[in-house]
Amino acid sequence: MEIINVSLPDGSVKQYPVGHTALQIAESISHSLAKRVLSALVDNEIWDATRPISKDCKLKLLTWEDDEGKATLWHSSAHLMAEAIEHLYPGVRFWVGPPVENGFYYDIDTGEEKITLNDLEVIEKKMMELVKQNHPYIRKEVSKKEAIEYFKDKKDPYKLDLLEKLNDGDITFYTQGSFTDLCRGPHVPDTGYIKGIKLLTVAGAYWKGDEKNKMLTRIYGISFPKENELKEFLHQLEEAKRRDHRKIGKDLAFFTFSENVGMGLALWLPRGTVVRYELEQFLRKIQNKNAYQPVVTPHIAQKQLYVISGHYEKYGKDSFQPIRTPQEDEEFFLKPMNCPHHCEIYRSLPRSYKDLPLRLAEFGTVYRYEQHGELHGLTRVRGFTQDDAHIFCTNEQVKGEFKKVIDIVLKVFEVFGFKDYVAQVSLRDMENKQKYIGKEEAWEKAEQSIIEAAQEKGLKTKIEYGEAAFYGPKLDFMVKDAIGRKWQLGTIQVDYNLPERFELEYTGADNQKHRPVMIHRAPFGSLERFIALLLEHTGGNLPVWISPQQVAVLAISEKFNLYAEKVVHLLSENNIRVLSDDRNEKIGKKIRESELMKIPFMLVIGEKEKENNLVSVRQHKVGDVGSMSVEEFIQHIKNIVENYQ
RNA sequence: GCCGUGUUAGCUCAGUGGCAGAGCAACUCACUCGUAAUGAGUAGGUCAGGGGUUCAAAUCCCCUACACGGCUCCA
Numbered sequence: 001m002e003i004i005n006v007s008l009p010d011g012s013v014k015q016y017p018v019g020h021t022a023l024q025i026a027e028s029i030s031h032s033l034a035k036r037v038l039s040a041l042v043d044n045e046i047w048d049a050t051r052p053i054s055k056d057c058k059l060k061l062l063t064w065e066d067d068e069g070k071a072t073l074w075h076s077s078a079h080l081m082a083e084a085i086e087h088l089y090p091g092v093r094f095w096v097g098p099p100v101e102n103g104f105y106y107d108i109d110t111g112e113e114k115i116t117l118n119d120l121e122v123i124e125k126k127m128m129e130l131v132k133q134n135h136p137y138i139r140k141e142v143s144k145k146e147a148i149e150y151f152k153d154k155k156d157p158y159k160l161d162l163l164e165k166l167n168d169g170d171i172t173f174y175t176q177g178s179f180t181d182l183c184r185g186p187h188v189p190d191t192g193y194i195k196g197i198k199l200l201t202v203a204g205a206y207w208k209g210d211e212k213n214k215m216l217t218r219i220y221g222i223s224f225p226k227e228n229e230l231k232e233f234l235h236q237l238e239e240a241k242r243r244d245h246r247k248i249g250k251d252l253a254f255f256t257f258s259e260n261v262g263m264g265l266a267l268w269l270p271r272g273t274v275v276r277y278e279l280e281q282f283l284r285k286i287q288n289k290n291a292y293q294p295v296v297t298p299h300i301a302q303k304q305l306y307v308i309s310g311h312y313e314k315y316g317k318d319s320f321q322p323i324r325t326p327q328e329d330e331e332f333f334l335k336p337m338n339c340p341h342h343c344e345i346y347r348s349l350p351r352s353y354k355d356l357p358l359r360l361a362e363f364g365t366v367y368r369y370e371q372h373g374e375l376h377g378l379t380r381v382r383g384f385t386q387d388d389a390h391i392f393c394t395n396e397q398v399k400g401e402f403k404k405v406i407d408i409v410l411k412v413f414e415v416f417g418f419k420d421y422v423a424q425v426s427l428r429d430m431e432n433k434q435k436y437i438g439k440e441e442a443w444e445k446a447e448q449s450i451i452e453a454a455q456e457k458g459l460k461t462k463i464e465y466g467e468a469a470f471y472g473p474k475l476d477f478m479v480k481d482a483i484g485r486k487w488q489l490g491t492i493q494v495d496y497n498l499p500e501r502f503e504l505e506y507t508g509a510d511n512q513k514h515r516p517v518m519i520h521r522a523p524f525g526s527l528e529r530f531i532a533l534l535l536e537h538t539g540g541n542l543p544v545w546i547s548p549q550q551v552a553v554l555a556i557s558e559k560f561n562l563y564a565e566k567v568v569h570l571l572s573e574n575n576i577r578v579l580s581d582d583r584n585e586k587i588g589k590k591i592r593e594s595e596l597m598k599i600p601f602m603l604v605i606g607e608k609e610k611e612n613n614l615v616s617v618r619q620h621k622v623g624d625v626g627s628m629s630v631e632e633f634i635q636h637i638k639n640i641v642e643n644y645q
Numbered sequence: 646g647c648c649g650u651g652u653u654a655g656c657u658c659a660g661u662g663g664c665a666g667a668g669c670a671a672c673u674c675a676c677u678c679g680u681a682a683u684g685a686g687u688a689g690g691u692c693a694g695g696g697g698u699u700c701a702a703a704u705c706c707c708c709u710a711c712a713c714g715g716c717u718c719c720a
Contacts, residue, residue: 165719590681594681
């Protein structure tokens with residue numbers, strides 16, 4: 001019998017007979033491992049675990065722990081869903097059904113039928129029924145001719161369209177039960193591997209993503225190799241829902257929207273506004289220390305400004321339309337960004353190399369006409385305030401400035417408890433350099449500077465080629481929040497375009513005119529987005545220093561309201577944000593409501609406290625922490641507030 | 646913008662062709678209370694807005710506004 005050498009990830013090489021499958025190899029290692037194998041990486045190609053291996057190879061067994069393993073199960077689940085749908089809705093046509101980051105979907109032309117959210121449960125049930133039958137996924141290599149005939153027979157224009165692009169000899173079918181699909185694979189051995197199934201949502205999706213094409217029905221789902229993993233997932237969904245900033249923002253009275261004001265335009269309520277102010281204050285302090293200079297610019301500007309900046313040409317028709325005036329031909333635009341205004345500030349004086357770096361900072365509110373369907377809570381809005389700053393510097397100073405901005409971003413992460421992040425460096429597409437504006441040497445140097453700055457700051461870095469904007473390379477951070485979701489935060493962007501368009505100059509040591517480099521940066525991105533992220537990250541339990549109400553004074557009965565007022569007064573004098581709940585309600589109720597409002601400290605006040613000038617301190621989510629004098633409490637909370645950084 | 650689903654009291658939601666509902670919140674009264682909801686009562690509605698079908702519409706149909714999910718993932 002012929003023998004093949006299989007090298008495993010631990011470096012060992014084992015011999016097996018030709019035609020052994022990954023599954024059999026796993027079985028030879030351990031039975032429990034074999035049960036978990038979903039597919040296998042054979043010489044870096046993903047294979048079915050049941051596909052015979054006939055040559056020496058490197059083998060990695062893929063389980064649920066591997067992304068590729070997950071993808072395999074989800075891909076098989078997509079086929080299973082298609083089979084179930086074909087049973088329930090004979091005659092529907094299928095486009096593609098890939099695994100995605102969190103599950104799978106299938107795009108379906110449902111013809112005359114309509115599949116809605118209400119139908120998902122029935123499809124799920126049918127899927128579970130098919131799971132129990134343990135149908136194997138059978139791989140079959142077919143000729144292009146055979147494949148075309150099969151789908152012609154089935155009158156399936158979609159698969160025929162896919163086949164057009166495929167080469168003969170490269171085509172495989174997978175069949176499980178009664179369903180056969182054109183598919184590269186791989187798949188799990190049989191449907192029994194799919195244990196927990198949840199179909200999540202129905203959506204429309206254009207065929208091939210082109211809005212001129214027909215809209216197909218896309219059904220999203222997710223599946224798991226164990227039922228309790230599904231339960232855990234559903235639990236996490238609940239948790240994410242609970243932490244939804246739109247819900248928390250409403251419950252805690254941070255912000256609201258009004259149909260009369262318009263979609264995507266948040267109204268900040270008093271409590272939310274305090275949070276905004278605290279965030280601004282926090283950054284202002286850091287920026288002052290870092291020699292930023294504050295500026296303020298208007299919310300509108302003449303059309304001319306955006307003609308110069310190029311935004312008029314690029315976004316003119318897809319933006320808020322011009323504001324007209326009694327003056328014929330006069331047009332103003334709402335500002336979609338602060339940079340052009342800041343360029344004008346730069347231009348207002350002759351600049352010397354000695355003035356650089358010039359760092360202009362503004363909490364600038366901008367307006368962008370985001371598409372109707374793009375809007376989402378505070379994360380995608382039509383009016384928002386950027387914690388913007390523009391640094392005008394020489395190309396040589398780019399690296400140093402990046403390092404300083406990285407420090408600020410890392411400070412933000414530290415203070416708000418974002419521990420898991422990766423810096424992403426976006427560079428040019430090296431194959432296609434002509435589409436970028438700016439000088440080759442400048443780009444070269446800036447790209448190098450960013451990489452070095454990130455390295456020297458010890459950042460975990462990922463370099464992405466082709467992700468740079470046409471006007472410059474950038475660095476931004478991908479952070480994970482408390483429940484593991486990824487957010488992009490803290491962009492630092494080099495810009496060669498605007499200095500050019502605004503003809504910005506400085507006089508160098510050589511007495512010649514030079515063009516400065518512009519760096520855009522926004523550690524929070526926008527206050528709206530950052531607060532949304534913060535609410536979801538903390539579940540609404542904000543740090544004390546940023547909480548809109550830090551203390552609630554709760555009198556046990558109306559008899560103690562006078563003393564409560566005195567306590568409120570003492571705390572207020574010490575800049576502690578405090579309110580007294582002087583309603584004629586039971587203490588239990590007052591506590592409950594303060595807890596629900598996530599107020600960090602509650603001071604319970606009754607006979608004992610009044611007699612001895614004490615307060616009984618209850619901490620949010622912790623409970624009663626004992627009593628102390630008012631002065632002690634003031635010191636206690638001041639320590640917490642002042643030591644956040 | 647496109648597809649789908651929604652919009653009922655301040656909030657959360659029930660009501661699917663035949664009298665507009667509940668809990669919480671609000672207001673009034675009683676209770677003056679010790680660490681997550683005191684009790685009783687009162688008030689609160691253009692059922693998102695507009696049009697249509699019907700003897701009769703929150704309910705069915707059409708239009709509009711707003712909200713939610715998706716529209717990048719290529720067998």
